[in-house]
Amino acid sequence: MDRLDLFPVSTKIERDTLTIAGHNLASLADLYGTPLYIYDRATVDFAAKAYTDALSAYYPAPSHITYAGKAFLCKAIAQWTQAHGFFVDCTGEGEIAIALAGGVPREKILVHGVNKSSADLKSALQDAGTIVVDNLTELEGIGKQVDRYTGKQVSLWLRLLPGVAVHTHHAHTQTGQHDSKFGMTREEILQAAHICKSKNLPLKGIHFHQGSNFRDPEPLIPAIELALDLAKEIGFIGEWHFCPGGGWGVAYHEDELPHPSIENYVRGIAEAVVEGCRVRGLDLPHLHLEPGRSLVARAGVAVYRVGAVKRRDSKTWILVDGGMADNPRFALYGARYSCLPVQAPGRERSERVSIAGPYCESGDVVIEDLPMPKVEDGELIAIPVSGAYHLSMSSNYNGARRPAVIWLEEGNARLIVRRETAADLLRREESL
Numbered sequence: 001m002d003r004l005d006l007f008p009v010s011t012k013i014e015r016d017t018l019t020i021a022g023h024n025l026a027s028l029a030d031l032y033g034t035p036l037y038i039y040d041r042a043t044v045d046f047a048a049k050a051y052t053d054a055l056s057a058y059y060p061a062p063s064h065i066t067y068a069g070k071a072f073l074c075k076a077i078a079q080w081t082q083a084h085g086f087f088v089d090c091t092g093e094g095e096i097a098i099a100l101a102g103g104v105p106r107e108k109i110l111v112h113g114v115n116k117s118s119a120d121l122k123s124a125l126q127d128a129g130t131i132v133v134d135n136l137t138e139l140e141g142i143g144k145q146v147d148r149y150t151g152k153q154v155s156l157w158l159r160l161l162p163g164v165a166v167h168t169h170h171a172h173t174q175t176g177q178h179d180s181k182f183g184m185t186r187e188e189i190l191q192a193a194h195i196c197k198s199k200n201l202p203l204k205g206i207h208f209h210q211g212s213n214f215r216d217p218e219p220l221i222p223a224i225e226l227a228l229d230l231a232k233e234i235g236f237i238g239e240w241h242f243c244p245g246g247g248w249g250v251a252y253h254e255d256e257l258p259h260p261s262i263e264n265y266v267r268g269i270a271e272a273v274v275e276g277c278r279v280r281g282l283d284l285p286h287l288h289l290e291p292g293r294s295l296v297a298r299a300g301v302a303v304y305r306v307g308a309v310k311r312r313d314s315k316t317w318i319l320v321d322g323g324m325a326d327n328p329r330f331a332l333y334g335a336r337y338s339c340l341p342v343q344a345p346g347r348e349r350s351e352r353v354s355i356a357g358p359y360c361e362s363g364d365v366v367i368e369d370l371p372m373p374k375v376e377d378g379e380l381i382a383i384p385v386s387g388a389y390h391l392s393m394s395s396n397y398n399g400a401r402r403p404a405v406i407w408l409e410e411g412n413a414r415l416i417v418r419r420e421t422a423a424d425l426l427r428r429e430e431s432l
């Protein structure tokens with residue numbers, strides 16, 4: 001696979017410089033500074049269409065996409081979700097506030113969380129259409145408050161712990177295994193359904209999520225079977241909702257296979273649900289899929305400027321102006337990336353380098369051991385597949401100010417998140 005294929009679909013090399021949607025990355029870096037995050041609209045639209053086309057081709061009942069806001073949420077991205085009519089998965093009060101600011105209507109807001117605070121629950125009951133209940137204690141809390149806030153405008157789904165995880169590159173991105181902290185066991189789900197019935201709570205669906213960044217759909221099948229068994233036991237009839245989560249993977253490095261096919265993933269789920277409902281005599285549910293990464297990761301590119309190069313016998317370090325503060329994924333779970341220089345990206349890859357940031361941690365690495373052309377200080381480099389779980393997990397470590405984010409369309413580049421300033425760092429602080 002060619003390194004350029006990791007980049008957004010509108011990426012080209014023009015006059016020996018990387019461009020996205022016709023915008024020269026060097027000019028954008030000069031204008032907005034670095035580190036800079038870029039999102040390409042054509043790429044998010046391309047992924048969105050792949051999902052909606054596949055759902056309408058393979059699933060004969062109503063179906064919906066829920067964008068997992070945890071991948072990256074800001075007002076502009078929330079607005080983009082509404083251009084496609086997507087639901088938005090919000091983890092708690094903070095993400096609900098962003099979704100609302102982006103104009104997401106109540107019925108399209110779905111709330112997740114493994115230990116929702118009372119503020120999260122209050123906000124969910126006031127402003128969301130769906131709450132995915134993680135545990136029995138939470139259900140009890142909802143039962144006490146539901147009438148006060150919403151008059152039961154909200155639907156409840158139960159989060160199942162299927163006891164089967166998907167294969168991801170690191171245990172920290174698995175959530176479906178039997179000892180995971182997420183969701184309810186089979187027995188707890190039945191207990192929760194009983195409580196909902198006895199308290200007349202608006203139970204409308206079942207959900208599970210087995211992990212993030214997988215490309216083998218096989219483990220979905222036993223989890224879908226278990227969820228449908230439970231749906232039958234609970235007695236869902238007519239309009240009910242089923243969501244087998246998100247987590248479909250993307251390629252981060254040219255060594256990986258091409259980007260996994262969204263069509264095959266959706267088709268596999270749709271066929272399993274249709275057949276599973278047929279054999280159990282269940283009505284077909286509204287099928288919801290909940291992707292984050294596979295919608296936005298490839299659309300995002302991080303642009304860094306090289307500050308210094310340390311060429312030693314043992315290793316060559318390229319030191320850039322961003323790292324674990326805007327992208328903690330290497331430090332968290334050894335994520336792999338690739339990279340191209342912004343100028344003359346076709347140069348011969350003549351040395352193996354590691355790329356690291358300016359932060360005071362040896363784990364502040366962006367890429368380890370990658371063949372690269374000889375880049376020198378002052379040059380710009382572009383890291384593809386930077387659109388998911390970078391800025392949403394970013395920090396102010398070492399006083400880092402979070403980067404600006406630019407939304408690119410042909411003929412139009414919009415600043416959608418400005419760079420943080422030192423004043424932003426001090427905004428919440430008081431003197432002694």
Ligand SMILES: Cc1ncc(COP(=O)(O)O)c(C=O)c1O
Nearest residue numbers: 068209212213246247291292293
């Ligand atoms: C409940 C839930 N749904 C969806 C997702 C989205 O996963 P991904 O971004 O890998 O598609 C996550 C990610 O952790 C999640 O926890």
